[in-house]
Amino acid sequence: MSTARPVTPVRAGTVTRWAAETDVLVVGHGCAGAAAAFEAASAGAGVLVLERAGGPGGSSALSGGELYLGGGTEVQRACGFEDSPEEMYSYLRAALGPHADDEKLRLYCEESVAHFQWFVDRGLAFEPTLWDAPTWMPTTRDGLMWLGENAWPYNEIARPAPRGHRTATEAFGGWLVMEKLVAAAGEAGAVTHSDTLATALIVDDTGRVVGATARRHGEDLAYRARGGVVLTTGGFADNEEMLADHAPHLLAHGRVSDGLDDGSGIRMAAALGAATRRMGVVELALTALPALAVRGMLVNAHGQRFVNEDVYPGLFSVAAVLTQPAPYWVIVDEEGYEAVPERERWGVVPRFVSETLGELEGELGMPPGALDSSVGTYNTHAARGRDPYFHKDARWLRPLEGPFAAIDPRAGFHQGGRPSAGAGTGVAGFTLGGLRTTVDGAVLDVSGAVLPGLFAAGRAASGIHGEGYVSGTSLGDGTFFGRRAGVAAAAGLRSAS
Ligand SMILES: Cc1cc2nc3c(=O)[nH]c(=O)nc-3n(C[C@H](O)[C@H](O)[C@H](O)COP(=O)(O)OP(=O)(O)OC[C@H]3O[C@@H](n4cnc5c(N)ncnc54)[C@H](O)[C@@H]3O)c2cc1C
Structure with a gap:
């Protein structure tokens, strides 16, 4: 009842x-x-x-205060990006789809530059600078960020232009x-x-x-x-x-x-x-840190990759939660982990660290050979700057070398010492x-x-x-x-x- x-x-x-x-x-x-x-x-x-x-x-x-706006705003232009309502529509139709509301979406894109100006007229300031890496939330005052527009397959559907607009404040705005x-x-x-x-x-x-x-x-x-x-x-x-x-x-x-x-x-x-x-x-948001995932790989409970890790993190989250067996793990090597400055790690620490993938997959309860196979295949192609399975951008491709770490999204993020959304199931x-x-x-x-x-x-x-x-x-x-x-x-x- x-x-x-x-x-x-x-x-x-x-x-x-x-x-x-x-x-x-x-x-x-x-x-x-x-x-x-x-x-x-x-x-x-x-x-x-x-x-x-x-x-x-x-x-x-x-x-977070992130505003999806585009079509050629003054922030986009100041950062050197050309954009149009048509390109914005093509990206959103794919990324919000299938079955995005066509009438609303067209209007939203056509009037996006004017809507940006409406925020400016209400007193919101936007810095003419770009945060140029996958993230849930920049820690800086940068006024613009990518939200998956430059990741496959979207970079082939529409001309990539960053459209995440952020008012001038650090992190959540x-x-x-x-x-x-x-x-x-x-x-x-x-x-x-x-x-x-x-x-x-x-x-x-x-x-x-x-x-x-x-x-x-x-x-x-x-x-x-x-x-x-x-x-x-x-x-x-x-x-x-x-x-x-x-x-x-x-x-x-x-x-x-x-x-x-x-x-x-x-x-x-x-x-x-x-x-x-x-x-x-x-x-859906999986508390996997994009900065780490993109430097390594996101895998399912069987140790299999299923997505290009440079995509908008909400989309790797949906791909995980709706189609893959849980739990999910970010596998990264020492070089990848150290490449992310501590203040951008959001309190994320490895759950397991191991010199060898065999040991690590044992800790994670994966079938023997699972991680060895995933990382081996990844490394073979990454050495040539390619990702034929999921097309992650070459900028992020590099063969992974031990020691390896497994990061568990179920631990959540810990900003400012406080656990935030995600602790529990990681979603x-x-x-x-x-x-x-x-x-x-x-x-x-x-x-x-x-x-x-x-x-x-x-x-x-x-x-x-x-x-x-x-x-x-x-x-x-x-x-x-x-x-x-x-x-x-x-x-x-x-x-x-
Ligand atoms: C941590 C976090 C980060 C997010 N980051 C982003 C982001 O960066 N960009 C983005 O686009 N979205 C983001 N979102 C999502 C976004 O904030 C919400 O989807 C959006 O704010 C919803 O706006 P709204 O006006 O519909 O509802 P709300 O902002 O929730 O406002 C609804 C209001 O109605 C009041 N209310 C409800 N029922 C009644 C009632 N019966 N009588 C009187 N008052 C009532 C509520 O108290 C509330 O104040 C984030 C959300 C969270 C929580």
Whole structure:
């Protein structure tokens, strides 16, 4: 039996007192909510944002702050890269696919340079410098990073150009992105009610969404929205029941979230007949350090390589978790390990070290000869600068020589002495599926009709993703379609009145 909080829609006629009335009610103050609030307020609408936590931020504020943007931004040009919306689209269609949302993706790529400028105009600075190696997260202030565009097979699908844009701060920058976006929304006139949990949508007699009920400091309240309600409540990685129903392979693993991604917005809209999309698709991150994996090899429980280690690490993670027997190991030699400066090792240390591969594969419980065979084959080709199986770039190819180390992703990363996501199974993720929306954020019902007065964006909605994920596309499409939802909800005010 379900233990979930009820989300049954409330009839407007039963509301005896409105706690507040506004033009556009935004539910959830992460990146999508801040973008929607900013645009709706800038369009002249009164905007109220309900946020269940003690303040804005959500998972967005905890994030790396990587923004997937391209098509020829000023940072790309300053770093010497040519790019176009078409090349960006070709890469993302392959990397986010199969089944990336073509209409949303085309628009996202076509308007990416303008979206980059929108961040700049909100006060985000980007250094014109490139971090030029595979990583989850640069430790520097570099404004640009590769997110797999230069790795096979993507380097043959689209002209490689780095598109991971990072605001000028070391390592995790989500807090800075949110600081600027929340300030911009406030300056545009949006008001936030924190500690306010939206519980259900309110509909009038025509079926139009006209507000939301909420719980604040133990009190049940009703908020009226004349133009529309924008749901930007995030995904459902923290809702075990929804994961069991839609994305069970994440159940066993860690969660990449602020702990409040309980899918409440998706459920509130579904209770009105809203359709959902891509609910089984998740981002997966294996806590294997790309800097080490690329200098050695990533193998499965049988000691077999299965991917080029220079690909975007989220894609080697998906390849591992969804297709290969666990556990996974990074095998690296002393030269490869020492080539990564200690401050970029994120606390990663070898689990086993051995002079010989025979000894190492025994420690790892692999079939006799497994590692000997994998490393032997790798070395034969690497000596000629080739990787005929997976096409890792020649820059990273070198025969591996003992002593060898085996690194266990299940140990996680330990930044600043603290264990971070990944300790446990070595895998953590978040959900990518959500409400089915138009490119303007209007939520569609199961018959394909617009639910009047209801909008959604960010991980509460299904965005540009098919079955893959590339870092930066969540903050990227959350803000991009959040902005459009804010504009449309403000325009809805005119059509509703
Ligand atoms: C450690 C980490 C690193 C990441 N790195 C990146 C990265 O570099 N680039 C990238 O693109 N993505 C990254 N992600 C993913 C990305 O942060 C999220 O997918 C994205 O922030 C989702 O944005 P959102 O606006 O949809 O949701 P959120 O930012 O989670 O905001 C949702 C808000 O809604 C509130 N809320 C929820 N339900 C209710 C309710 N019923 N009533 C009122 N309020 C409610 C929540 O409290 C929250 O504040 C990372 C995530 C984490 C955790």
